[in-house]
Every structure is written in C-alpha cells, then in structure tokens.
Amino acid sequence: MKREIIVNSSIVETRVAVLEDGVLVELLIDDSKNKSIAGNIYKGRVLKILPGMQAAFVDLGLAKDAFLYVRDIFEDVEEFEQLLTIGEDDEPGEPLSDEPRSNFARGRRPQASIEEILKEGQEIVAQVAREPLGTKGARITSHITLPGRHLVYMPTEQHVGVSRKIEDEAERSRLKQIIEEINPQREGVIVRTAGIGKEKDEIEADLEFLRSLWKKIKDKAETLTAPAVVQQDLDLIFRIFRDLFTKEVVRLVVDSPTEYERCLEYAESLHPDLKSHLFLYTEDEPIFKSFGIEREIEKALRHKAWLKSGGYIVLEQTEALVSIDVNTGKYVGKHDFEETVLKTNLEAAREIARQVRLRDLGGIIIIDFIDMARQESRDRVLQDLKEALKPDRSPTNVSLLSELGLVEMTRKRVRQGLNKSLSASCPACGGLGYVRSTPSIAHQVLREVEWRLFSKRIPMVRIRAHPDLIDWFRAEDGEVIEALQQTYGGEIILVPEESLAPGKYQLLEG
Incomplete structure (x- = not known):
C-alpha cells in the first residue's frame, strides 16, 4: 500500500490528509483558535x-x-x-x-x-x-x-x-x-x-x-x-511524526517553508532514516486542490457516496447511532443476481471502511448490506469489512452479519466527526434535512386567518410571508381566500416580504 501524508499549513488552520494508494482516507484539522483538547x-x-x-x-x-x-x-x-x-x-x-x-x-x-x-x-x-x-x-x-x-x-x-x-x-x-x-x-x-x-x-x-x-x-x-x-497534547505537526510518519509513508509533502523546516528537525531527531521522504510543495495551485483532496472533502460532507460499479451507500448520523445503507443503484450485473449483490456488498464494505475513517464516525454504527442468500457470501463480505478496517487507528468492533444483512459495529469516538467540524445545521430545517411543504404551511396560515375572522371578528388580516408562499396563495388558494372573505365579511391582504425565510409568516390584524 502506498501511503502519503499531505500537509496544508496556514495562519488560519493546519490540515493533514492521509492518502492510501492515492485515495483520501483520513483528514486531521487543527484550528488555530479552537484547538483539540483530546489527550490534554x-x-x-x-x-x-x-x-x-x-x-x-x-x-x-x-x-x-x-x-x-x-x-x-x-x-x-x-x-x-x-x-x-x-x-x-x-x-x-x-x-x-x-x-x-x-x-x-x-x-x-x-x-x-x-x-x-x-x-x-x-x-x-x-x-x-x-x-x-x-x-x-x-x-x-x-x-x-x-x-x-x-x-x-x-x-x-x-x-x-x-x-x-x-x-x-x-x-x-x-x-x-x-x-x-x-x-x-x-x-x-x-x-x-x-x-x-x-x-x-x-x-x-x-x-x-x-x-x-x-x-x-x-x-x-x-x-x-x-x-x-x-499538560496539553502536542500540536498536529508533531503528532504526525509521533503517530503517522513510519516507513510505510513514501512521502510527506508540506506547503509551508516554515513548517517544512520544523518537519526536517523532527525527522532528524525521530526518524533520521526517513528525511529523504520529506518534500516541500512549491507549485502555484493550492496543495489540497492539486492532490484532489478538496473535492474529496466536499464529497465526504454529503449523505450519499457512490461506488465505482454504480452502486452507492447512504450515511445518516443521528443522536443514537450512524446508519449506513447499501444500494445497487445503477449497477445491474450481468447474469447471476447473487453475484451482483455480492459484488456490490464487497465494494461497499471497502468504501464503508474508508468513509468511517474519513468522516471520523464513532459510537454505534449499523450497516444494512443488501440481503444475500448464501452464507459464504455473508462471511466473505464480513471478512472484507474487517480487513478494510485494520488500518484504522481508532479501535473498532464488528459483530456477525445477520440473515437480514445487518452488521453492528462500534468505533471509539474521541473527537467530533468531520461533518460536525465543517458544517452547521441548516437554519431552514434545523438539521432535519427537510422542511414543511408549501401547501401544508398555506393551509396552516388560512386556518389561523379563518379562526381570527370568525372568533375575533377582525375586519382585516394582513398575511406577511416570503414571496414564494404569497405566489402559492394567489395561484392555488385564490378561491379559498375569496370564500373566507365572503363568509366572514373580512378582508385578507397578501404582503410579500423578502426578509422572511421560506416557511415563516406573520399575521397582522386591523
């Protein structure tokens, strides 16, 4: 296995990427303001x-x-x-x-x-x-x-x-x-x-x-x-030399001349025989972009990860556990259905091991492989998963694969995962991944308007809402609004308001 360590150092933060056979498998980030306290x-x-x-x-x-x-x-x-x-x-x-x-x-x-x-x-x-x-x-x-x-x-x-x-x-x-x-x-x-x-x-x-x-x-x-x-744990650069820089690393590339000099000093004291594996990056293009790492980081923040065969896995993090679902997707195989499923599951097992390390997922992880009829197929998938997890520095424990294709595994959680570190909950949905539909919100607004017109005898109600919701009222609920006005004798005025988020609204009386 060809292992490389790529270091991107800046005033803002230091990022370290570990590549195995050219594929990103681990990402470490040391923020200059919010440093890791694990190990302190x-x-x-x-x-x-x-x-x-x-x-x-x-x-x-x-x-x-x-x-x-x-x-x-x-x-x-x-x-x-x-x-x-x-x-x-x-x-x-x-x-x-x-x-x-x-x-x-x-x-x-x-x-x-x-x-x-x-x-x-x-x-x-x-x-x-x-x-x-x-x-x-x-x-x-x-x-x-x-x-x-x-x-x-x-x-x-x-x-x-x-x-x-x-x-x-x-x-x-x-x-x-x-x-x-x-x-x-x-x-x-x-x-x-x-x-x-x-x-x-x-x-x-x-x-x-x-x-x-x-x-x-x-x-x-x-x-x-x-x-x-x-006692504070050492900075990220030193931890690389203590924990990651071994004979298996074919090269360690640093984009900062200052940090490169530090690396040479560490190598001299810790690994004098590996000094020749250190390189200073001097190209014009940013180092992470040049090695394709930025693109892989963006992919790692998505729920879906595609397999080369056309299948894909879906990773969902919840408060209690992480669920991973395997699907054949675009891959339809050639002759035998069991062979198609086995090939997808084997490829998924290796990709799951990579994603778990890259995203730094921890706690309880449930993997839903595609159902396989043969016991030897289930054993093979489980064995491939365990083998793919061996390079992982965090302790993992993998259970047997059930007849339903489920595997329970645990992984030691020390730090926030990649998703938590680099992203925040969506302000619109609060992290749910979905928002209420426009018809549902429109019906809720009109129910409140009807209650005010009926019970409080309000002569006029202004509906202030995002333009998308106002457009829906005019296009889809115009007859309902007209019926409310005629039935209760009140006036309903629609007011588009760009400052309001989609799904938010205000009802003004009088």
Missing part, C-alpha cells in the same frame, strides 16, 4: 456527584463541565489518593499482583461506589478521553495515557502488552521480553506498531522519556489550583 491533562474540581448514574461532573475550566464515569476513575481509593499526593515520594510503589482483572474493576475493592471514591470539592487529575460533542461536555478519565514514539505509557495502570496490530508472534514475543527486562515494576506499557524492529536501547529511552514526562506533569499539578491545564 487537567487538574479539575468535582462539582457534583450523581449516585444514580455513578458519575460526577468536574470543572476543568472549560465552557461545559466534564463528565467522569466511575469506571473511568483510578479505582483503588488508597492508590488514587496516593496518585494525587504529588511529589512526596519518587520511589515506585510495590508491583501489584499479575492476576488478571476485568477492565471494569481493575484494582477496585468489590462494589466500590463513586461516593466512596470522590467527594464534592475534591481536586483530581484527569485526561480528556473524548472532546465535547454537541450539548455534552468532555468525557474524562483518571487513567492517564502518555503516547511516545514506540510505547504508550500508562502510569496509573499495570497492564503490559503489545499492540494487536503487530501480528508476527516472534516479534511480539521479542518485544514482550524487552518490556519485562526494562520494566521490572510492571508499570502500564503497551508497545506501538512503531516499535516493530526497534532495539532494546531505543525502547528503553522512550520509556525513560515518558517516565520523566509523567514526573513533570505530577510536579506541575501540585503547584496548580483547580481548574487548570496541566
């Missing part, structure tokens, strides 16, 4: 405990209070308090038992409730796990994670592991052995895919850097009064 670490104050929801509202100094679930709290009370007693003891604690524990109750004494762990007014150190979405505040966790180049360091955990995306068993065993040697305290550490092939000294240096960073974070938190920012 705060010292917050507990405002309110909600025993019925086993959660708490925490003031981080943001526009909306953050939400902390009991399962996202460093559960063992003594260790949680010890974590917040910053700087008293630099010695690592005794390693906990290697006995496996559930993710929900890691280290927690049986049935500990949020009231036992937190108190209103208490100050806590927490990390933003999910940015504010819509009317909801940020979701936070006390399980701190610090990503490095080769490792993810989790100072409040004791889980040691290797990324599931590293599939070679020999390499997994080698990396586990290295971690056990350099991490006798069994601090929380996960080896990232960037750790493949790295030597012990490189991995150990990364771990020491992250340990040092965590100590600085704790020391700084001790000096701050909540609410306050303790």
Whole structure:
C-alpha cells in the first residue's frame, strides 16, 4: 500500500490528509483558535456527584463541565489518593499482583461506589478521553495515557502488552521480553506498531522519556489550583511524526517553508532514516486542490457516496447511532443476481471502511448490506469489512452479519466527526434535512386567518410571508381566500416580504 501524508499549513488552520494508494482516507484539522483538547491533562474540581448514574461532573475550566464515569476513575481509593499526593515520594510503589482483572474493576475493592471514591470539592487529575460533542461536555478519565514514539505509557495502570496490530508472534514475543527486562515494576506499557524492529536501547529511552514526562506533569499539578491545564497534547505537526510518519509513508509533502523546516528537525531527531521522504510543495495551485483532496472533502460532507460499479451507500448520523445503507443503484450485473449483490456488498464494505475513517464516525454504527442468500457470501463480505478496517487507528468492533444483512459495529469516538467540524445545521430545517411543504404551511396560515375572522371578528388580516408562499396563495388558494372573505365579511391582504425565510409568516390584524 502506498501511503502519503499531505500537509496544508496556514495562519488560519493546519490540515493533514492521509492518502492510501492515492485515495483520501483520513483528514486531521487543527484550528488555530479552537484547538483539540483530546489527550490534554487537567487538574479539575468535582462539582457534583450523581449516585444514580455513578458519575460526577468536574470543572476543568472549560465552557461545559466534564463528565467522569466511575469506571473511568483510578479505582483503588488508597492508590488514587496516593496518585494525587504529588511529589512526596519518587520511589515506585510495590508491583501489584499479575492476576488478571476485568477492565471494569481493575484494582477496585468489590462494589466500590463513586461516593466512596470522590467527594464534592475534591481536586483530581484527569485526561480528556473524548472532546465535547454537541450539548455534552468532555468525557474524562483518571487513567492517564502518555503516547511516545514506540510505547504508550500508562502510569496509573499495570497492564503490559503489545499492540494487536503487530501480528508476527516472534516479534511480539521479542518485544514482550524487552518490556519485562526494562520494566521490572510492571508499570502500564503497551508497545506501538512503531516499535516493530526497534532495539532494546531505543525502547528503553522512550520509556525513560515518558517516565520523566509523567514526573513533570505530577510536579506541575501540585503547584496548580483547580481548574487548570496541566499538560496539553502536542500540536498536529508533531503528532504526525509521533503517530503517522513510519516507513510505510513514501512521502510527506508540506506547503509551508516554515513548517517544512520544523518537519526536517523532527525527522532528524525521530526518524533520521526517513528525511529523504520529506518534500516541500512549491507549485502555484493550492496543495489540497492539486492532490484532489478538496473535492474529496466536499464529497465526504454529503449523505450519499457512490461506488465505482454504480452502486452507492447512504450515511445518516443521528443522536443514537450512524446508519449506513447499501444500494445497487445503477449497477445491474450481468447474469447471476447473487453475484451482483455480492459484488456490490464487497465494494461497499471497502468504501464503508474508508468513509468511517474519513468522516471520523464513532459510537454505534449499523450497516444494512443488501440481503444475500448464501452464507459464504455473508462471511466473505464480513471478512472484507474487517480487513478494510485494520488500518484504522481508532479501535473498532464488528459483530456477525445477520440473515437480514445487518452488521453492528462500534468505533471509539474521541473527537467530533468531520461533518460536525465543517458544517452547521441548516437554519431552514434545523438539521432535519427537510422542511414543511408549501401547501401544508398555506393551509396552516388560512386556518389561523379563518379562526381570527370568525372568533375575533377582525375586519382585516394582513398575511406577511416570503414571496414564494404569497405566489402559492394567489395561484392555488385564490378561491379559498375569496370564500373566507365572503363568509366572514373580512378582508385578507397578501404582503410579500423578502426578509422572511421560506416557511415563516406573520399575521397582522386591523
């Protein structure tokens, strides 16, 4: 797979596009005014405990209070308090038992409730796990994670592991052995895919850097009064080099000379062997337009995505879930109906995986594939979907494909999706995607006019409305208006008003 990273940097914002075989699969945007807060670490104050929801509202100094679930709290009370007693003891604690524990109750004494762990007014150190979405505040966790180049360091955990995306068993065993040697305290550490092939000294240096960073974070938190920012995640350009710039990237193209120099510095310190993959874009045409990215972004904001065969998928985002519907569209196949459906579903599976990554869809996703009679066809489509989702950096979980052709999947939601970031609800329909029809509004207006003429004996009613609605009255409801005037003895005057939005109207009496 040919992977490219295209960077468009300006005073307004920085945009990063990831292309795979020339196709846009991921878009990252860092607004100069509204920067992402995911991954930031705060010292917050507990405002309110909600025993019925086993959660708490925490003031981080943001526009909306953050939400902390009991399962996202460093559960063992003594260790949680010890974590917040910053700087008293630099010695690592005794390693906990290697006995496996559930993710929900890691280290927690049986049935500990949020009231036992937190108190209103208490100050806590927490990390933003999910940015504010819509009317909801940020979701936070006390399980701190610090990503490095080769490792993810989790100072409040004791889980040691290797990324599931590293599939070679020999390499997994080698990396586990290295971690056990350099991490006798069994601090929380996960080896990232960037750790493949790295030597012990490189991995150990990364771990020491992250340990040092965590100590600085704790020391700084001790000096701050909540609410306050303790640690902000790195800017987008640096995160590219930390998370995305690997040997699989054939080139990284930047359109800003200043940012290009920064990239050279990062490459020199992090990936000296990959400096030759950096390029400065100097053409006259804007970089995103030149690579066809602007056009793909516009397509990603539409509900419908076309497949090369002529079929299409429809993506609808709701408050509860994302629904994706697959249709054959213009594709009618050649001979066998099952073959036609299978080909459409296979193509759709790959496109769905791309759209999910590109649009950054999260939460529950329901995919309605076209019904297939053969079990082997359903298995093949499901397998293709899972394979296409493997490059996705966000964790996904795909269920079995039902006889009705439905697949349920979940994807970790960290930030607002592309649609929410780049678009706003339509002022006319309020985001519904449709407005009331002109006949429906006209009938509502005339019902109100009739009620006023009949019950209030008003001699004259002026209807002020958008010219389109006024034209409808004159063309379609002229006889009705005449009948109302004759029946109730009042006068109805139509007044076109350009300033009123379609569907809006005013009734003036007298």
